[in-house]
Amino acid sequence: MSLSRSQLQAISVTERVCSAVSLLGTFVIVISFLSSSSFRKPINRLVFYASWGNMMANVATLMSQSGVRLGTASGLCQFQGFLIQWFMPADALWTFAMACNVWLTFFHKYDSEQLRRLEVKYLLACYGLPFVPAFVYFFIETKTRGKIYGAATLWCWVSTPWDFLRIGLFYGPVWFIMCLTIFIYVRTGSVIYQKRQQLNRAGNTESSSTAASLKDIQLSKVTEFSITREIVHTMQVPLEGDGDPISTKSLHTFYCPYSVTIQAGSDLKDSEKTAEQPLGHDQVSTGIQRRATVMETNSAAWAYSKYAILFFIALLITWVPSTANRVYSLVLPHKANFELNYISDTNAANSTTARAAASPSPPPPAPVALTPGPRVAKLQEIFDKALARTLRANSYANFSSCFPTPAKHVPASLESVWRQLNAKLEESAKAEFEDILTERDAVRQLNELDRLVGEAKYRKDHGVGQESVAPHTLPPDELFRSHLLPYMRETQSSLNHKIESVQDENAELAQRVQAQRREIQDLLVGLESVVADLEVAAAAATQFGSDNNLRQEAAEMDEDIRARSEI
Template identity: 45%
Template sequence: MSGLSQHQLNVLSTTERVGSCFSLAGIAFIFATFLLSPYFKKSINRQIFYASIGNLGVNIAALISEDGPAGGQSSALCQLQGFLVQMFLGVDCFWSLCMAVNVYLIFFHKYTIEQLRAMDWKYLTGCYGASFIPAFVYIFVETKARGKVYGPATIWCWVTAEWDPLRIALLYGIVWIAIVLAFAIYCMAGKVIWQKRKELEGFLNPLNENPFKSTITTEIHVTSQPRLQRGLSDISKPSINFDRNADANLEDNDFDPYSVNIEVGPVEDHRRSSMPDLMRIRTLTRTAAVNDMNAEAWLYARTSFLFFLALLITWVPTSINRVYGIAHPTKTNFGLNYASSLVFPLQGFWNVLVYIVTSQTACKSLWARMRGRPPPSPERDTVSSAGGKKDVKLNRIARRESQRLDSADTSVTSRGRR
């Protein structure tokens, strides 16, 4: 710490603590809403909730700040702070890799949200178990030449400079392996998204919480007969049949069938002749939401990518600082250390931003309840499985196909629960 003045150390300490306050407020919001509110019970929020446990540990260490090094290397506070940093600092990266693996399973193995949920215990064990082993062992490692593993490390107690190779081997190295693997998976998924960009219009907009909300697949069969010369009363009316996807189970849905009445007026013969005897009109607004995989799986993939971007904000500047420290072991760069003290405590803050962006409807419902207004019903997870169950919410009746039926004066009256 001799490379920094006391004023600079105070600035780093203040920055850490202020950033931690923002993150702790965000973590408290995630814990409270996910555990207590049904509006946030979404599969895409579950991973952020698990990662927030690690953010909490990092923020506790950041609140201790320079009080750890000031207490001395052998103090319980310094050793506790070092344990918290080693235990929880890299957990976000490990969770990001787990989320990327889930994206891979979704895109290339057609895993459903239900199948992914069954893997949570493996991810929890892997992420926190892998971090706990070295963090716990370091407490008991001590040599005469190097001393204890945990000790003063500029902005807090962590692995000392004498044990610097352990920082690279058991944290930074593993973290960047996880980041590179996650990036490779997202590149593969990005190729799939690009190929389906027309069907996924609006998917890449993070402020569009559910681009598949108005998904509807409708088939309209129109059967017509030639117009008779005896007048309007003898004109045969087209029969209209609205068919949903074959794999949609109407008995499982909580809405009433739509009733559509169409009346057709007389037209000239030359216009009627251009109309085919059988016309099939198919409206596909978001094919991916109902065919390739369910909408919740696509939204999970988008949330995972946003989480990954937030992760880069934390680890790029801190890794640059680490490389600088290796290249110049006798120098301490205040600017790079300040960047590290700024971004490390804000991990929880970035995560809560992703959490809010992907839970806009739930946040609005919570705000309505706080203001004493009746909130809407909570959204249900869309779950698809090999058995073929799909719960599709229909929010509107099929749009008029006036351009297709320009040979007739068509009046459409629709009745149904949206």
């Protein structure tokens, strides 16, 4: 049983009205994004990209049954089916892309720049994947079923003979993507909820311990100190999964101005009364600040949980009725349900929603305040004391001793000159000191040191170990060094190995050189003995004179032997 003419007319009118409202919402999103830079966050950019696909889908739904009335073979009917098949699944893909951004931010610590580099891939995937079947459908036609694009009750889409393609290449992939999206939000929301409970318990424990410690305070000193420090409290909350922590600094950063009040009195009882309240108030303020930090962290975590729940409800409202209608048409192909068709048609026409929300990427840390902290105050105190000693050294007695004649005749004028000189010296010294503080950015640097020292003391007192740091929270130079660290360690290990090898070779060569030196030393000793023998032989040869010449006698004997041999 098909729908009546009045029912089709009601569906068509509702479809076009909802499509017009949806188009208006899409225009608001596009105009807001283009006109204001504050909207250009990662998740809002994805909504902006998805809005163009929703706009084209709404153009298709605005056509309503006009394509069916012109005939399934008409260009309008084929174009309407192409737009629906292409752009309606893209909405679910963009929703999955947003969920992927949330997953990458919370569990892999992606920053806004890394998420921005993924947007080109998201564009290609969200609009490229559904384009393939939508374009291929133009070229498929059989004698028994005809073309794929044809009448589909509400509009031109995948015709009834090809109804299995609606589940296989439309609702099936969409629900698979939606299940992945739901898993991401449930997983992230559950982890945040668990950490929120842990923070609640930690906050309650800390506040009760602070209140108990106040009861034991006993004050007996006369001097009263009322100190409020400017310390940015940061906590590391480890996430389940890959173990990387979420810095609650990204959720909330709490800090207050710094002030110092010092009073003194002689009455011990009065001082006990006055000193007891400021010191207790300081400790209570510290407990309240920590409690406020925990509460703000809980609020941020719960805000994200509500955001994920609303996203999940929007997905269900959009796709559950439409899927139920498709399943109903498969089970009962010859029977149409007006209520399911009406609800699914309305949800399809209103698939564009303004999902503008805060970016999941953590905000930048709060700037270090320029209100003087303890170290800045101490530096100012040291400068004031040094300047006071300098001015005391330039006393009037020392100054007048340098000018005895004016001191004797015009002492009042000389004293006036001395006072003006000291005032000018004090003024110029203070001005130069302020210039140095401004030039070196000393206030901010010392306040940052106060914050680090306070955080270190807090970690030491509470037994908090060094936690890992999220990469996207590092400054560029530290991030660059962290990326180079593995290569530098590998290079250092290789160089150390080469140095050890060269040192071993040098030791071996040194031993060989020492052995050769000893051999040369022995040869020199033998050579010296030979030279000594030669010198002795030469000396012995010079002892014979001309009367006892052995050579001459030997020559005569040789001649005598030759003469006899000839005879």
